[in-house]
Amino acid sequence: MKNPHSLIRPLVHNLRAYVPGEQPKIKGLIKLNTNENPYPPSPRVLRAVRAATDGRLRLYPNPTAERLREKLARLHRCRPENIIVGNGCDELLALAVRAFAEPKQNEAGSRKQDSCSTVQYFHPSYSLYPVLADIHGAAKNAVPLQPDFSLPGALELRRGKVWDFHAALTLLTTPNAPSGRGYSAKDLDALCRTQHGVVVLDETYVDFAEENALTLALKYPHVLVARTFSKAYSLCFQRVGYCVGHPELIGALQKIRDSYNVNGLGQIAAEATLDDQPYYRANFRKIVAAREDLSRELTKLGFRVLPSQTNFILAKPPRFPAKEWLQKLRQHKILVRWFDDPSVRDYLRISIGTPSDMAALVKAARGIMPR
Ligand SMILES: Cc1ncc(COP(=O)(O)O)c(C=O)c1O
Numbered sequence: 001m002k003n004p005h006s007l008i009r010p011l012v013h014n015l016r017a018y019v020p021g022e023q024p025k026i027k028g029l030i031k032l033n034t035n036e037n038p039y040p041p042s043p044r045v046l047r048a049v050r051a052a053t054d055g056r057l058r059l060y061p062n063p064t065a066e067r068l069r070e071k072l073a074r075l076h077r078c079r080p081e082n083i084i085v086g087n088g089c090d091e092l093l094a095l096a097v098r099a100f101a102e103p104k105q106n107e108a109g110s111r112k113q114d115s116c117s118t119v120q121y122f123h124p125s126y127s128l129y130p131v132l133a134d135i136h137g138a139a140k141n142a143v144p145l146q147p148d149f150s151l152p153g154a155l156e157l158r159r160g161k162v163w164d165f166h167a168a169l170t171l172l173t174t175p176n177a178p179s180g181r182g183y184s185a186k187d188l189d190a191l192c193r194t195q196h197g198v199v200v201l202d203e204t205y206v207d208f209a210e211e212n213a214l215t216l217a218l219k220y221p222h223v224l225v226a227r228t229f230s231k232a233y234s235l236c237f238q239r240v241g242y243c244v245g246h247p248e249l250i251g252a253l254q255k256i257r258d259s260y261n262v263n264g265l266g267q268i269a270a271e272a273t274l275d276d277q278p279y280y281r282a283n284f285r286k287i288v289a290a291r292e293d294l295s296r297e298l299t300k301l302g303f304r305v306l307p308s309q310t311n312f313i314l315a316k317p318p319r320f321p322a323k324e325w326l327q328k329l330r331q332h333k334i335l336v337r338w339f340d341d342p343s344v345r346d347y348l349r350i351s352i353g354t355p356s357d358m359a360a361l362v363k364a365a366r367g368i369m370p371r
Pocket residue numbers: 034035087088089090091126173177202204227228229230236239240241
């Protein structure tokens with residue numbers, strides 16, 4: 001009998017899988033750990049999904065999400081060839097790693113070869129990036145952000161000598177997660193201009209920010225902007241994301257994806273979402289207002305709250321270590337996120353919920369603090 005263990009590639013054996021935020025089944029829990037939107041999809045979206053839930057489920061969906069790509073192209077003033085739709089933004093990030101970075105050679109290669117297989121990203125940012133590089137067998141180059149989570153300028157990157165201006169792929173979360181820090185289109189433009197490989201601007205949280213950098217994907221042939229319907233558009237469950245960029249790069253991603261990568265109900269839900277923008281814009285305003293209120297309230301209680309341009313905040317709690325706060329809040333049926341990483345170990349990441357979720361959080365925090 002074969003030992004099944006011996007059938008698995010060593011690379012897979014050695015992988016540390018991505019750990020998603022917990023999806024607990026506990027009743028009455030206030031869930032502020034995965035940056036989901038506290039508001040439901042618009043009634044028009046729910047109606048469209050219900051209306052499509054019939055005998056059509058036996059058919060394959062449109063393989064290229066054609067109608068959705070056409071609508072997105074109109075929204076972003078580009079052509080459908082500039083757009084690929086994916087099974088969430090996560091799929092598109094994985095495709096980018098596979099399309100643009102070479103797996104590492106076994107023997108030490110030249111500097112040029114190293115860059116060909118390098119997936120580069122700032123640290124801290126989305127913790128999936130290193131996992132995707134590892135799955136593909138690519139090299140990783142994690143470069144620290146500034147202590148306040150701002151982007152290092154080109155001069156600092158050159159001086160630091162760790163940044164690879166020739167990296168095959170650079171993944172940049174903007175606004176940043178987990179800090180919530182926003183970046184200006186001007187700074188992102190400057191960074192893209194100095195880069196020789198592909199740059200993916202991961203704009204997962206951009207609808208809550210002051211600026212976006214979508215024009216860079218249409219200005220530069222090596223820049224892609226990745227977006228998702230998950231967060232701002234309340235559609236995590238349906239898994240729909242998309243990338244905008246030069247038709248050549250988009251075509252490369254199209255070539256290597258699964259034939260029917262976006263499920264039919266997801267396509268219908270995303271199309272209906274684009275038809276009801278005012279509903280979502282009102283939600284963005286509510287979430288941003290709740291974010292600012294929560295930041296003020298927690299600051300009054302002694303938290304150090306970092307400025308955020310996302311639907312979450314990163315906050316350093318007073319009195320106890322952040323990990324202890326995580327447990328204490330859980331005892332109050334409030335779930336937030338804590339990352340065991342030196343760059344953010346002292347902080348809690350708190351997703352913005354409804355005003356009543358936020359009031360419950362502040363009340364619990366008051367209860368936790370010794371008088
Ligand atoms: C920075 C960032 N990029 C991408 C994603 C994934 O989004 P999606 O749900 O579209 O796969 C997330 C999800 O948390 C994220 O935080």
